[in-house]
Amino acid sequence: MAVSVAVSSDRIHTGLRLGEVIETTTAGYWAESDVLHQLPPLGALVASTLPDGRRNYGIVAFGQTGGLDPSRRAIKRGNDDLTDNAIYDRHPELQHVLRTLFRVASVGFKEHSRVRHSIPPLPVPLHYSVHACAPAEVAEFVMSPRYFAALLRHHGDIAAEDMLAAHLRWVDELLNDNHVWLADATRRVASLMKRDYDRLVIVLDSVDPD
Amino acid sequence: MPLDLNVIMGQINDMAGTLDSDEQARRFDALDNAWSNLDSVEVNERYDTAITSFLLAETSEDYRGTTPLTGVPDTYSVAASDGSFILPDRHAPLRFFLLNTSTVYLKYGAGSTAEISTLPDIRYQEADLIVPDDPQRTPIDGTILGFLRAIEELKAACTCLEGREGATVALQDGTLVLWQVQGQSDLVKDWILEQFIDVLDEFRKRDQPVASYISAPGATELMNMLRVAVCDYPEMGKAIDCKHCRSQPGRVPTCDVLPNIPDRTLLTQIAKLQPGERTAVYHSRSKIMRDYDRDRTGDQKICFFYLNAGREIARVEIPRWVAADVDQLELVHSVIYDQCSLGRGYPVVLQEAHEAAVLSMSDRRIIEVAIEQALSNVGIMPLHTGKDGSKRGRFV
Known part of the structure; x- marks a missing residue:
């Protein structure tokens, strides 16, 4: 049994289901990955479709893998002769007792073919699917970077500037447009953070340390 | 009313004070001596005429014989099942019981x-x-439901292994001997044992070994065998008769020189069973084995061995048809040891079966509420008994 601990680029770029919402609020939600260890990367844009057809967008803000039962802590399984994926071969039950979760911060929605860069009016229902966004959909959503302000206000385990920087890198790599979008986006970030130079430097250094 | 700790602490100190270390050392010396000088042939001869009041281990091998681990197969599969239940409750608005059976492969x-x-x-x-x-x-009360759960558990493991090829073992938690059926009516006993042994026989037909694992076993059949070995009645020309011995005024039975300990302590402290080693396979002389022996070949009887599983001495029970097949016996021995190694001292397959089967308080409450809602939907308002109500709404 080969356990993939890397995100499959096929899944994240082709609009396939990534997981299911297990805790939801207007500001965002927790989703459980369909496949252990396979989760969208930090900063990735994901979407869920509500019963009325509205599509809620969010950005991956955190990920974690742990015991399905919170009262059972993970323990060390390996040694010099048994490491990494071989541990999962030796303990096949781990596939069933562990789970991978990711947190998504709401940043916008699409209604009647119009993309809005503001917090969606309704949370994604519990147990609804979370999908990867196809490149064209990503391009459409990020065309206007008005959602950056919401991202910078995000509170979570990952600092907002790190999350924003991860998002900028992720979009730049996906669009593969000779950094045209990235250049425009960083100008917008600089404008938003003109009164907070220290945090702006963190974002810019993280996007392009050179 | 809270527990009166002052009273309890005094009693705990009294209890600890009864452990006389010199007396214990003498009794363990006697045990060491009895184990070292054990004559397996003579013990079996004594069994022929002995009338004892306790359960005895029996084997045609050397009682002190051990077998090392010969190696774990590279490829094997193991299935286990476990169950939990909600008992019929006379305080509940509806009488029902729930069995929740887990299976892990x-x-x-x-x-x-x-x-x-x-x-x-x-x-x-x-x-x-x-x-x-x-x-x-x-x-169907708690005891009978316990039997039904054991049957369902065994059936679940049996179904899970259907069609599985290669080296496979079915493992159960606890004993394969449904001791408590002995206290039931013949009708209940027959009803339960027939179902249970039918499933064991299904494993036999498929040639798939089945075993059960008892952690921290409290059994004393080996210790009792030693009591027979040290009895002085045969030296006096009399057959062993525990009842007679203990009825003699002023007589201290010879076997009382041995400490009151379970077999696992004997095997740890005296026999010094090493990690991975197992003892000989012992047969139980209990009367209940006659009920297991439905085809009168003896193959359906349950026997057992002790295994140093790494962290503890465990008791492993197997049908005699498993014990009689050297390959199956070796497979059970090695698979259980490997499972204990993987599970930090307890078979991982049993651990996961337990985790999957357990019904939490929250699960129980959900079921209770769902039943009340279902009754309400058909126009029945559940009434709670006075006692049940007093537990739900406690007051002072």
């Missing part, structure tokens, strides 16, 4: 994989709530 080696599932089953029909064909209409 783990395959190791090339193509390693795992399957974990649970099957909840609510039984509420009148025919489900009483022992079938019983003119006394014996209700």
Whole structure:
């Protein structure tokens, strides 16, 4: 049994289901990955479709893998002769007792073919699917970077500037447009953070340390 | 009213004070001596005429014989099941019981994989709530439900291993001997044992070994064998007769020189069973084994061995047809040891089966609420008994 601990680029770029919402609020939600260890990367844009057809967008803000039962802590399984994926071969039950979760911060929605860069009016229902966004959909959503302000206000385990920087890198790599979008986006970030130079430097250094 | 700790602490100190270390040392010296000088042939001769009041281990091998671990197969699979239940409650608005049976299948080696599932089953029909064909209409109580759970667990493991090829072992937690059926009516005993042994026989037909694992076993059959070995009645030309011995005024039975300890302590402290080693296979001389021996070949009887599983001495029970097949016996021995190594001292397959089967307080409450809602939907307002109400709404 080969356990993939890397995100499959096929899944994240082709609009396939990534997981299911297990805790939801207007500001965002927790989703459980369909496949252990396979989760969208930090900063990735994901979407869920509500019963009325509205599509809620969010950005991956955190990920974690742990015991399905919170009262059972993970323990060390390996040694010099048994490491990494071989541990999962030796303990096949781990596939069933562990789970991978990711947190998504709401940043916008699409209604009647119009993309809005503001917090969606309704949370994604519990147990609804979370999908990867196809490149064209990503391009459409990020065309206007008005959602950056919401991202910078995000509170979570990952600092907002790190999350924003991860998002900028992720979009730049996906669009593969000779950094045209990235250049425009960083100008917008600089404008938003003109009164907070220290945090702006963190974002810019993280996007392009050179 | 809270526990009176002052009283308890005094009693705990009194209890600790009864452990006389010199006396214990003398009794362990006697035990060491009895074990070292044990004559297996003579013990079996004594068994022929002995009338004892305790359960005895019996073997045609050397009682002190041990077998090392010969190696774990590269590829094997193991299935286990466990169950939990909700008892019929006379305070509940509806009489029902719930059995929740989990099954875990783990395959190791090339193509390693795992399957974990649970099957909840609510039984509420009148025919489900009483022992079938019983003119006394014996209700299904906690004890009988325990038997039914054992049957369902064994069936679940059996179904799980159907069609599985290669080295496979079915493992159960606890004993394969349903001791408590001895306290039931013949009708209940026959009803339960027939179902249970039918499933064991299904494993036999498929040539798939089945075993059970008892952690921290409290059994004393080996210690009792030593009591027979040290008895001085044969030296006086008399057959061993425990009742007679203990009825003699002023007589201190010779076997009282041995400490009152379980077999696992004997095997740890005196026999010094090493990690991975197992003892000889012992047969139980209990009367209940006659009920297991339905085909009168003896193959359906349950026997056992002790295994140093790494962290503890465990008792492993197997049908005699498993014990009689050297390959199957070796497979059970090695698979259980490997499972204990993987599970830090307890078979991982049993650990996961338990985790999957357990019904939390929250699960129980959800079921309770769901039943009340279902009754409300058909226009029945559940009434709670006075006692039940007093537990739900406690007041001072």
